[in-house]
Structure formats: C-alpha cells, structure tokens
Amino acid sequence: MELLRQACWLLWKDVRLELRRRESLMSMFFFGALLLFLFQFSFEIRQDRVAEMTPGLLWLAFVFTGMLALTQLFQPERENFCLEALLLTPFDRAALFVSKVIFNLILMLLVELVVFPLFAILFNLQYWGLLPSLFAVTFLGTLGFCVLGTLFSAVTLKARARELLLPLVLFPLLIPVVLATIRCLEIILRSGAWSEAYPWLRLLIAFDVIFMTAGYLIFEWVVEA
Amino acid sequence: MSSARRGSTILGALALVFILVGQYWGLVKAPPDAYQGDSQRIMYLHVPSILTAYLSFFIVFVGSCLYLWKREPRDDILAYAAAEIGVLFTALTIVEGAIWGKPTWGVWWTWDARLTLTAILLLIFVAYLMLRALIEEEQRAAVSGAILGIIGFLDIPLIHMSVYWWRTLHQPPSILQPDKPPWENVHPSMLVALAINFVAFILLYFYLLSQRIRLGEKQAELRRRRLYGRR
Numbered sequence: 001m002e003l004l005r006q007a008c009w010l011l012w013k014d015v016r017l018e019l020r021r022r023e024s025l026m027s028m029f030f031f032g033a034l035l036l037f038l039f040q041f042s043f044e045i046r047q048d049r050v051a052e053m054t055p056g057l058l059w060l061a062f063v064f065t066g067m068l069a070l071t072q073l074f075q076p077e078r079e080n081f082c083l084e085a086l087l088l089t090p091f092d093r094a095a096l097f098v099s100k101v102i103f104n105l106i107l108m109l110l111v112e113l114v115v116f117p118l119f120a121i122l123f124n125l126q127y128w129g130l131l132p133s134l135f136a137v138t139f140l141g142t143l144g145f146c147v148l149g150t151l152f153s154a155v156t157l158k159a160r161a162r163e164l165l166l167p168l169v170l171f172p173l174l175i176p177v178v179l180a181t182i183r184c185l186e187i188i189l190r191s192g193a194w195s196e197a198y199p200w201l202r203l204l205i206a207f208d209v210i211f212m213t214a215g216y217l218i219f220e221w222v223v224e225a
Numbered sequence: 226m227s228s229a230r231r232g233s234t235i236l237g238a239l240a241l242v243f244i245l246v247g248q249y250w251g252l253v254k255a256p257p258d259a260y261q262g263d264s265q266r267i268m269y270l271h272v273p274s275i276l277t278a279y280l281s282f283f284i285v286f287v288g289s290c291l292y293l294w295k296r297e298p299r300d301d302i303l304a305y306a307a308a309e310i311g312v313l314f315t316a317l318t319i320v321e322g323a324i325w326g327k328p329t330w331g332v333w334w335t336w337d338a339r340l341t342l343t344a345i346l347l348l349i350f351v352a353y354l355m356l357r358a359l360i361e362e363e364q365r366a367a368v369s370g371a372i373l374g375i376i377g378f379l380d381i382p383l384i385h386m387s388v389y390w391w392r393t394l395h396q397p398p399s400i401l402q403p404d405k406p407p408w409e410n411v412h413p414s415m416l417v418a419l420a421i422n423f424v425a426f427i428l429l430y431f432y433l434l435s436q437r438i439r440l441g442e443k444q445a446e447l448r449r450r451r452l453y454g455r456r
Contacts (some may be wrong), residue, residue: 009342019277049290061366114344138368140250148376151376152373153370155356155369155372155373156360156369158360158362158365159356159358159359159360159369160359160360162359163356165356165359168352168355169352169355169356169373171348172345172348172349172352173349173376173377173389175345175384175387176380176384177389179387179388179391180387183390193283198238200390203383203386203387203390206383207383209377210383211379214375214376214379217295218375219374221293221371221372222368222369
C-alpha cells in the first residue's frame with residue numbers, strides 16, 4: 001500500500017507536467033490519426049477485407065504511438081539531474097517503476113479511446129456493440145507493452161542513439177503481446193464471443209503478471225547502475 | 226603457456242578431431258534418408274547447432290543472474306561471450322535450415338512456429354549485442370545487458386507458446402518420440418553421426434567460449450591500464 005501511495009505521488013508529478021506542457025499526448029494523438037491515413041494510402045482497404053485487417057492495423061497504430069511515448073517517458077528525469085535527485089529521496093525505487101508504467105498506460109489508453117472510434121468512422125466499421133470487449137483486450141495488451149517498455153526505456157536511458165535502440169530491443173520481446181492481442185481482437189471481431197480467445201487471454205495475463213513482477217524486482221538495479 | 230590456455234588449446238584440437246570424424250560419418254558412413262535422400266544429412270549439423278545455441282542462451286541467463294547478484298565482472302564477461310557465440314550458432318542454424326528447406330519443403334523460409342521462434346531468438350540477442358555496444362559506461366552496459374539477458378530468457382516460453390498456437394509446420398521430432406525408443410525408427414548409424422557431431426559442437430562451443438572469455442578479460446585489463454596507468 002505504501003508503495004502505491006508513493007507511486008501516486010510520482011504519478012501526480014508526471015500528470016501535472018503533462019497537463020502543463022501537453023507535449024506527449026498531443027503528438028501521440030496526431031501521430032495515431034496520421035497512421036490511419038497512411039494505412040489507407042498503403043493498403044487501399046476494401047470494405048470486404050477491413051474486418052480481418054482491423055486488429056493488426058489498430059495494433060500497429062498503438063505500438064507506434066506507444067513507442068513515441070516511451071522514448072519521451074524518462075525525458076523529464078534526464079534533464080537537470082532529476083533522476084539523481086529522485087533517487088536521493090526515500091522513495092521506493094519500485095514506486096518509480098509503477099508510476100511510470102501507469103503514466104504511460106494512461107497516455108496510451110487516452111489515445112486508444114480516440115483512435116478506436118476514429119478507425120470505425122474512417123473505415124466504416126460497425127463494431128460499436130463490441131467496443132467494451134475490444135477495450136478490455138486492448139487494455140491487457142497495452143499494460144504488457146507499457147511494463148516491458150518502461151523497463152527498457154529506463155535501461156536504454158544513457159545509451160547512444162537511444163530512440164533507435166529502444167524499438168530494436170523492445171519489439172522482439174513484445175511479440176507474445178502483439179500476437180496474443182491481435183488474435184484476441186480478431187476472434188472477438190469475428191465471433192463476438194470470448195470462449196475461443198481464452199488461451200490467448202491467459203497468455204496475455206501471464207505476460208503482464210510475469211514482467212510486472214520481474215520489472216518490480218529488478219528496476220532498482222536499472223536506475224542505480 | 227598457462228594451464229587455462231593449454232586446456233583451451235586441447236579443447237580446440239579435440240573439437241577439430243570430432244568435427245572431422247563427424248563430417249565423415251554424417252556424409253559418408255550414415256545411410257541416406259529413406260524419403261529425403263542426401264539433403265537430410267544437414268540435420269547432423271542443424272540439430273547440434275540449435276542445441277548449442279540454446280545452451281548458449283542459458284549460459285547468458287546464468288551469467289546475467291550471477292552478475293546482478295554478485296557484481297563480479299567475470300560473470301558479465303561470461304554472459305557477453307556466450308551471447309556473441311549464441312548469435313553465431315543461431316544464425317548458422319537458420320542458414321542450414323534454409324539450405325535444407327529449399328529441396329525438402331520447396332521454400333527457403335516459411336512462417337512456421339519453430340523457424341519463427343529461432344528468428345526471434347536471433348533478433349533478441351542481436352539486440353543484446355547492440356545494447357552492449359551502444360552504452361559506453363562499462364558497468365551500466367553490463368547491468369543493462371544482464372537485464373536484457375534475464376528478461377529475454379523469461380520471454381522465451383511465452384514467445385514459444387504464442388508462435389506455436391499461431392502456426393506449426395516443422396518436422397515433428399523423429400528421435401524423441403514418446404511411444405517408441407529412438408533406435409527403432411532411426412538407423413543406428415544416423416544416431417552415431419548425430420551423437421559425434423553433437424559432441425563436436427559442444428567441444429567447439431566451449432573452445433570458442435574460452436577464447437572469447439580470454440579476449441574479454443584482456444579487454445577489461447586494457448581498459449584498466451588506460452585508466453590507471455601500468456601497475
């Protein structure tokens with residue numbers, strides 16, 4: 001509980017910073033919308049194929065906008081020795097990890113809340129009734145993305161060519177999340193039922209739990225090195 | 226010559242002998258496969274190289290854990306060395322598989338589960354090498370590498386499951402079948418060829434590993450001397 005309380009304080013700092021600058025969120029919104037246009041130009045999506053392509057395209061949009069957020073995630077801490085100052089406070093290091101995961105999760109979910117309906121409107125899809133289940137699956141996938149993403153955003157903090165290195169390291173590790181989320185979305189879009197998607201859902205939850213735990217345990221070493 | 230160096234040289238010589246005998250056995254002595262003919266012979270290299278690659282990634286994991294726990298530079302040198310050689314053997318496996326796949330399946334590459342898994346492994350450990358190369362500060366590079374080594378290893382079962390559910394086309398294993406002992410469905414001479422090559426690859430692996438560790442130690446020594454001057 002103490003950990004969560006500390007994480008809330010750190011999260012509040014990030015949220016306030018974002019509310020004042022509105023940098024990450026705005027660029028993510030527009031990048032997400034821009035990607036939808038790019039998809040249309042590159043695939044010329046026809047009405048009869050849009051349903052099968054939707055999960056993949058949506059996830060590509062989320063993953064790319066998420067990468068944008070991840071490369072900026074520790075930017076405030078990089079300036080003026082803020083990370084060192086944070087480490088001097090008696091905060092639990094894991095609280096920093098939890099707060100950054102939640103912050104990135106909030107950013108991505110906000111973007112997803114806009115991109116989902118926008119996609120439906122632009123490509124003339126009728127999935128309004130399925131939106132709650134689609135969101136639930138996307139939430140699990142986004143959580144997995146944010147957990148590993150936050151961890152490696154911190155790992156690559158002091159690397160040269162950081163923005164290039166992060167996706168190189170992250171994407172292969174994220175393959176289970178990407179595959180499981182896309183398959184889940186596809187099953188739900190196709191049949192509207194959960195039962196078929198259970199193995200994939202279990203995989204997603206396992207991924208989230210395993211790497212949340214691993215990140216929680218090793219984050220201390222990541223920031224102190 | 227120090228005893229460690231002598232050990233390494235003996236290992237290398239033994240590896241050479243086993244490789245030569247293994248190639249003779251695999252290419253000449255073992256009978257051709259009933260269905261696939263001669264192309265099956267690449268299996269004598271393909272299977273040992275992927276098993277060696279797996280061993281290598283396990284060593285990366287162990288070295289990474291030990292390093293985070295005890296902070297001995299020795300463990301980090303071990304992990305780094307194993308990752309580099311692991312990348313080599315994984316790439317070798319993929320190339321051998323492609324050479325075998327063309328006459329057998331008709332394609333160089335297909336998005337089968339095991340192929341995909343191997344390719345992802347290669348990508349993860351290439352990323353490991355890049356991560357190490359792009360972080361200048363020595364200790365930070367070591368810690369970052371160790372974290373990727375551990376997370377990557379933990380990720381393997383999940384990647385494995387996900388790509389298996391996604392699709393499967395690869396040959397089912399013909400040696401380790403649950404209902405029949407291996408000598409009933411595989412010609413004994415084939416098993417011998419495989420065993421010799423397996424030993425050869427393990428010997429070669431440890432030879433390369435010992436050489437690469439020595440190189441890592443020399444590099445660390447060099448950095449130390451540059452920093453503090455000769456002592």
